[in-house]
Amino acid sequence: MSLNEEIVIAGFGGQGVLSMGQTLAYAAMLDGKEVSWMPSYGPEMRGGTANCNVIVSDERISSPIVSTFDTAIVLNQPSLEKFETAVKPGGLLLYEASTIVNKPTREDIDVVEIGAAKEAQKLEKKQVANMVMLGAYLCKKPIVNVGLVMDALRKALPERHHKLLPINEQALERGKALANGGG
Amino acid sequence: MSEGNGKDVRLMKGNEAFAEAAIRAGMDAYFGYPITPQSEALEYLTREIPKRQGVVVQAESEVAAINMIYGAAGAGARVMTSSSSPGVSLMQEGISYIASAELPCLLVNINRGGPGLGTIQPSQGDYFQSTRGGGHGDYRTPVLAPATVQEMVDFVFEGFRIAEEYRTPTLILADGALGQMMERVELPPEGSLPHEIPSWATTGKTPDRESNVITSLFIEPEKMEKVNEKLQEKYRSMEKEITFEAENVEDADIVVVAYGLSSRISQKAMHMAREKGIRVGSFRPKTLYPFPYEALGKLAETAKSFLVVEMNAGQMVEDVKLAVNGKRPVGFKGRMGGMIPDPDEILAAIENIDN
Numbered sequence: 242m243s244l245n246e247e248i249v250i251a252g253f254g255g256q257g258v259l260s261m262g263q264t265l266a267y268a269a270m271l272d273g274k275e276v277s278w279m280p281s282y283g284p285e286m287r288g289g290t291a292n293c294n295v296i297v298s299d300e301r302i303s304s305p306i307v308s309t310f311d312t313a314i315v316l317n318q319p320s321l322e323k324f325e326t327a328v329k330p331g332g333l334l335l336y337e338a339s340t341i342v343n344k345p346t347r348e349d350i351d352v353v354e355i356g357a358a359k360e361a362q363k364l365e366k367k368q369v370a371n372m373v374m375l376g377a378y379l380c381k382k383p384i385v386n387v388g389l390v391m392d393a394l395r396k397a398l399p400e401r402h403h404k405l406l407p408i409n410e411q412a413l414e415r416g417k418a419l420a421n422g423g424g
Numbered sequence: 425m426s427e428g429n430g431k432d433v434r435l436m437k438g439n440e441a442f443a444e445a446a447i448r449a450g451m452d453a454y455f456g457y458p459i460t461p462q463s464e465a466l467e468y469l470t471r472e473i474p475k476r477q478g479v480v481v482q483a484e485s486e487v488a489a490i491n492m493i494y495g496a497a498g499a500g501a502r503v504m505t506s507s508s509s510p511g512v513s514l515m516q517e518g519i520s521y522i523a524s525a526e527l528p529c530l531l532v533n534i535n536r537g538g539p540g541l542g543t544i545q546p547s548q549g550d551y552f553q554s555t556r557g558g559g560h561g562d563y564r565t566p567v568l569a570p571a572t573v574q575e576m577v578d579f580v581f582e583g584f585r586i587a588e589e590y591r592t593p594t595l596i597l598a599d600g601a602l603g604q605m606m607e608r609v610e611l612p613p614e615g616s617l618p619h620e621i622p623s624w625a626t627t628g629k630t631p632d633r634e635s636n637v638i639t640s641l642f643i644e645p646e647k648m649e650k651v652n653e654k655l656q657e658k659y660r661s662m663e664k665e666i667t668f669e670a671e672n673v674e675d676a677d678i679v680v681v682a683y684g685l686s687s688r689i690s691q692k693a694m695h696m697a698r699e700k701g702i703r704v705g706s707f708r709p710k711t712l713y714p715f716p717y718e719a720l721g722k723l724a725e726t727a728k729s730f731l732v733v734e735m736n737a738g739q740m741v742e743d744v745k746l747a748v749n750g751k752r753p754v755g756f757k758g759r760m761g762g763m764i765p766d767p768d769e770i771l772a773a774i775e776n777i778d779n
Binding site: 302 | 689
């Protein structure tokens with residue numbers, strides 16, 4: 242079956258939801274896939290919720306805007322409330338353990354709790370929580386391999402930040418392990 | 425960032441992509457003023473141009489920027505400005521002058537919701553302003569409507585070519601979503617669009633020729649009429665620049681007509697309708713002026729009805745009705761004020777058509 246994965250990544254501004262989406266889109270592009278990355282933009286980015294839609298497909302992408310998703314990755318409570326209902330039946334919902342008080346209730350989708358923030362703290366770099374989450378997602382849906390994610394980061398990050406590549410790689414691996422039930 | 429086959433491929437935002445394309449197209453100067461959702465263009469150019477070639481100026485206002493464009497274009501420079509709806513409105517007086525003085529320049533409007541200061545969300549509400557001239561007097565500007573980030577790049581090259589070939593301000597009309605979204609783009613090589621200083625440019629009089637005069641003031645109505653006749657002849661000659669994209673129209677009962685972002689959403693709705701057995705085709709004008717009246721008129725011979733989808737209250741629908749000329753019903757589905765239709769609501773509009 243040809244791949245057409247429609248994802249929403251949502252959280253507070255500053256949690257790295259936009260860069261998580263960009264990294265995923267970039268990696269999939271390096272893999273020869275069709276990709277689009279569409280951010281929410283506007284006043285809601287300043288302190289409120291931020292989100293982006295990422296589409297990865299084998300086919301040319303028609304609409305970059307969709308209203309239901311194969312996967313929702315949510316990093317805060319308002320985003321869960323907004324996007325839980327938007328996951329297609331049989332889809333995937335990944336959520337950040339530390340910020341979600343009222344848990345998701347749907348039973349027709351795969352719901353996975355990930356303690357990405359806690360894991361990032363263990364790595365002593367709270368900014369890589371988004372990469373933990375991305376690793377967890379790629380464990381559940383291996384649409385692109387982690388090596389290409391690292392290639393994407395290498396190209397997207399300015400050289401002066403390349404010293405942070407190893408910790409991002411660790412974060413991705415920890416995320417994978419968490420989603421596998423390990424960690 | 426190459427893919428290893430010598431191509432320069434990147435994942436870029438529309439705003440950054442058209443800015444990069446302008447540098448590669450040999451733009452001599454950019455004059456602009458920041459406004460959401462196109463501010464990344466000026467930001468990108470301010471960062472890149474000092475390292476490469478050309479001039480970039482953040483003017484004190486859009487009115488100043490368009491008059492800087494007027495001056496630099498008169499001197500034969502390849503020039504561009506970009507803005508978003510309220511800013512483009514401020515530029516209209518200058519665009520009218522530039523059209524009258526027959527100077528080439530490229531304008532980019534990253535359309536946001538209006539009227540008024542409106543919203544920063546994507547819109548197609550500036551269709552009338554773009555395709556009917558926009559400022560005062562009898563003039564038009566060629567309008568290119570990209571639907572992908574790749575076309576944001578390609579149409580910069582195409583836009584400069586048309587502007588210079590016809591000596592006319594030329595407009596790229598996109599929207600906030602195309603400006604903000606990222607897609608794969610393949611960038612053309614730098615310097616691949618030839619550019620010579622034209623003979624009419626005000627570069628300083630030399631003894632071997634008369635003075636070059638650039639003006640939009642022709643006090644005597646006899647002269648002004650001649651200028652108008654020349655402009656109208658020029659606009660008629662642009663018809664060979666008409667481009668469009670038609671998909672699944674051969675057997676279509678319903679043809680959905682849309683441009684830019686809404687055409688992509690409509691194409692998704694078309695695929696959904698096809699899966700349900702409804703024969704839907706899509707027609708996307710890439711040039712909004714000149715408009716593909718003839719091609720659409722021909723489709724009216726085979727399709728039973730048309731549905732126009734726009735992010736406005738219904739503007740291009742008037743051109744589609746002119747093209748179809750009463751032969752078939754033309755329906756309309758629109759969202760306004762920065763709202764984007766989703767594929768499901770377009771599908772519902774398709775299913776509501778009673779053929």
